[in-house]
Structure formats: structure tokens, C-alpha cells
Amino acid sequence: MAIAAVKQDGNCVYIYNETGSQTGTVFISSNATLMGYTATSVSVKDGHTTYIYDETGMQTGVVY
Numbered sequence: 001m002a003i004a005a006v007k008q009d010g011n012c013v014y015i016y017n018e019t020g021s022q023t024g025t026v027f028i029s030s031n032a033t034l035m036g037y038t039a040t041s042v043s044v045k046d047g048h049t050t051y052i053y054d055e056t057g058m059q060t061g062v063v064y
Contacts, residue, residue, distance in 0.1 A: 002039035003055050015042060015055055024057030 001017040008014075013034055015024040032046035041060065042053045052061035 001055065003037050003042065004039075006034060006037040006042050008034040013042065013044060013053075013057075015053075015057060017055065023055045024053070026053050026057045 001019075001023070003015055003023075004018040005016040006013060007016075011028055011030055013026040013028060014022055015026070017023050026042065026044065028044055029046055032044050035043040035045045035050065037043065040054065044051045044053070048064065050063040051059055052063070054060050
């Protein structure tokens with residue numbers, strides 16, 4: 001299923017599908033910020049590094 005919503009709450013980023021079910025959780029540092037999401041990925045920026053995750057919260061990429 002596609003990513004329909006993403007919410008940052010403190011040091012956690014929660015990922016939800018179209019039915020509202022949570023499909024993944026990403027634990028992030030206190031300095032990290034949710035940058036955005038698409039139907040297939042979530043981007044989190046921590047300093048000068050951007051981490052990319054899939055709908056399950058598995059890291060799929062990193063941009064330095």
C-alpha cells in the first residue's frame with residue numbers, strides 16, 4: 001500500500017497507509033526533522049544528511 005500520511009512526534013516518525021493503519025515507525029535524533037513524503041518514501045533531515053525510508057520504516061537511502 002502507499003504512504004498516505006506521516007507524522008513526527010518528538011523523536012519518532014509514524015507512517016500510515018490509505019486506510020489509516022500505521023505501517024512503520026522511524027526513531028530519529030532530537031535534531032532530525034521530517035522533510036516530507038511521497039506515496040513510496042519518507043525523507044528525514046538530520047544536520048546535512050537526508051535519510052530516506054520506505055512505508056515500513058526501513059532505510060532505503062541516504063544523501064550526504
